[in-house]
Amino acid sequence: MTAHLPPGYRLEPLDESRKRDIYDLDAWAFPIATSLDDLLATASPLPWDRTFGVVAPDARAGELAAMYASYPFQRFPVPGGELPAGGLTWVGVHPQHRRRGILTAMIDDDLARCATRGEPLAALFAAEYAIYGRFGYGRAADDLRLEIPRGTALRDVAGADQHTVRIEHASQEAHGELVAHIHRAAGRAPTGVEGLNRPGWVTRETPELQASFWDDSPVWRQGRESARIVIVERDGAPRGYCRLRRKLDWETAGPRGQVSAGEVVALDAAAARALWGVLLDLDLSSVVAPFLIPVDDVVTQLLVDRRAALPRLADNLWVRLVDVGAALAGRRYAADVDVVVGVRDDRLPANAGSWRLQAGAFGNGSCERTDAPADLELDVRELGAAYLGGVTLAALAAAGSVTERTPGALARAAAAFAWPIAPGASWVF
Numbered sequence: 075m076t077a078h079l080p081p082g083y084r085l086e087p088l089d090e091s092r093k094r095d096i097y098d099l100d101a102w103a104f105p106i107a108t109s110l111d112d113l114l115a116t117a118s119p120l121p122w123d124r125t126f127g128v129v130a131p132d133a134r135a136g137e138l139a140a141m142y143a144s145y146p147f148q149r150f151p152v153p154g155g156e157l158p159a160g161g162l163t164w165v166g167v168h169p170q171h172r173r174r175g176i177l178t179a180m181i182d183d184d185l186a187r188c189a190t191r192g193e194p195l196a197a198l199f200a201a202e203y204a205i206y207g208r209f210g211y212g213r214a215a216d217d218l219r220l221e222i223p224r225g226t227a228l229r230d231v232a233g234a235d236q237h238t239v240r241i242e243h244a245s246q247e248a249h250g251e252l253v254a255h256i257h258r259a260a261g262r263a264p265t266g267v268e269g270l271n272r273p274g275w276v277t278r279e280t281p282e283l284q285a286s287f288w289d290d291s292p293v294w295r296q297g298r299e300s301a302r303i304v305i306v307e308r309d310g311a312p313r314g315y316c317r318l319r320r321k322l323d324w325e326t327a328g329p330r331g332q333v334s335a336g337e338v339v340a341l342d343a344a345a346a347r348a349l350w351g352v353l354l355d356l357d358l359s360s361v362v363a364p365f366l367i368p369v370d371d372v373v374t375q376l377l378v379d380r381r382a383a384l385p386r387l388a389d390n391l392w393v394r395l396v397d398v399g400a401a402l403a404g405r406r407y408a409a410d411v412d413v414v415v416g417v418r419d420d421r422l423p424a425n426a427g428s429w430r431l432q433a434g435a436f437g438n439g440s441c442e443r444t445d446a447p448a449d450l451e452l453d454v455r456e457l458g459a460a461y462l463g464g465v466t467l468a469a470l471a472a473a474g475s476v477t478e479r480t481p482g483a484l485a486r487a488a489a490a491f492a493w494p495i496a497p498g499a500s501w502v503f
C-alpha cells in the first residue's frame with residue numbers, strides 16, 4: 075500500500091539553508107512559546123541529507139506544509155547485536171494541511187528510503203500513542219518516570235563508598251567523551267556480561283546529535299539553572315554520570331527544590347548506588363525526577379520503598395521491521411528457536427508471507443522465506459512490538475494479536491524472543 079501526496083503537493087529535500095522554514099513549520103506542529111530567533115540559536119540535531127519537506131500547491135516562497143527527518147543509526151542495539159536503523163523524527167504537518175494523507179505519504183517515502191539504504195529497522199518516539207500502529211510500528215519498549223523524594227532510603231551495595239564525586243558545569247568540551255564512553259558501555263553490558271546488551275539503547279551517533287544533547291541554550295532551562303553534571307569515580311576512573319538542572323522554590327515550610335535529572339547512567343551497581351546517593355541528598359531539594367529510566371534500571375532494585383518514588387509507565391521506542399528477514403536474522407534469541415512465522419504487512423508487501431527462523435540460544439541464526447505452513451501468524455506491527463524482547467509474543471497472543479497454528483510454538487517462540495535486559499533508549503529523538 076503506497077500512499078501518494080494529495081494532488082499538487084510535492085516532496086523535496088531540505089538542507090541547512092532552509093532552517094528558518096523548518097523551525098517555523100515545526101513550531102506550527104509543536105506549539106511553543108519560544109521565539110523563532112531563539113529556537114534558531116539552538117544546536118540543530120537534524121541530519122541534513124535525510125530531512126524532507128512537503129510543499130503545498132499554493133505555498134508562498136519557502137513555506138512548508140509538512141516535514142520529516144530520519145536519523146542514521148548505524149549501530150542501533152538489537153538483542154545481542156546492532157543493526158542499521160532509520161530513526162524517524164521531527165514529523166510535523168501544519169494544522170492547515172492535516173488529515174489529508176500527508177503523514178501517510180511521508181511514512182511511505184521514509185520506509186522506501188530505509189529499504190533502499192539497507193536499514194532493516196525503523197524506530198521512533200511517538201508524540202501521540204495512537205499515530206503509528208497503523209503504519210506497522212509496534213510499541214517495543216516502555217520506560218519509567220519517577221519522582222523520588224529527597225532522602226529516600228537505598229539499599230547498600232558493597233564498594234559504593236569507594237567512589238569519589240565531581241560536581242561541575244556540564245559541557246561537551248569537558249565531558250563529551252566521558253559521557254559517550256560510559257553511555258555506550260552501560261548499554262553494551264548492563265550486567266557486565268558481554269553480549270547481554272540493552273536493546274534500543276541507541277547512542278547519539280552523529281556530531282549534530284551530540285551538539286544538540288550538550289546544547290545549554292536558555293530556551294531549554296525553563297526557570298532552572300544551566301546544565302550541571304555529577305560524576306562518580308573509582309580509583310580515578312569515571313564510573314557513572316548524571317546531567318541535571320536544579321530549580322529552587324521557597325514555600326512557607328522551607329525550600330522545595332526540584333532536581334531534573336537527565337540520564338542517570340552507571341557501569342555497575344556500586345557506582346549506581348554512589349551516584350543515586352549524591353542525587354538524593356542535594357541541599358535545598360525535595361524531589362529528584364530522572365527524565366526517564368529503563369523499567370529494570372538498577373535504582374528500581376536499590377529503592378527500599380519503590381512506591382515512594384511514584385513510578386509511572388510511559389511508552390519508549392516504537393519499532394517497525396522494514397526487512398523482516400534481515401531483522402529477524404540480525405538479532406539473537408534467549409532460547410533455541412525453530413519456527414515458521416506467517417507475517418501480514420499491507421504497507422511493505424516484500425515482508426508478507428512465511429519466514430523460517432532458526433537460531434540457537436544466544437548464538438547466530440538465520441531467517442529464510444519458506445513455503446511451509448506458519449506455526450504462528452501475526453501482523454508486522456506485532457513483530458515490531460516483540461522485536462526488542464520487551465513485549466512477549468504470549469502477551470500479544472493473549473490480546474488476540476498473534477495466532478498459534480502449531481501447538482507449543484507460541485510458548486517456545488515467546489521464550490526465545492524475550493530478552494533478559496529490558497529494552498529502551500535513554501534519550502528521546
Ligand SMILES: CC(=O)SCCNC(=O)CCNC(=O)[C@H](O)C(C)(C)COP(=O)(O)OP(=O)(O)OC[C@H]1O[C@@H](n2cnc3c(N)ncnc32)[C@H](O)[C@@H]1OP(=O)(O)O
Binds near residue numbers: 208
Ligand atoms: C516520530 C515523530 O516525530 S512523532 C511527532 C508527530 N507530530 C506531531 O504530533 C505534531 C502534531 N501533529 C501533526 O503534525 C499531524 O497531525 C500528524 C503528523 C500527527 C498527522 O499528520 P496528517 O497528515 O494529518 O496524517 P494523515 O492525514 O496521513 O493521517 C493518516 C491516518 O492517521 C490518523 N491520525 C493522524 N494523526 C493522528 C493522531 N494524532 N492520533 C490518532 N490518529 C491520527 C488519521 O486520522 C488517519 O487515519 P485514517 O487513515 O483512518 O483516516
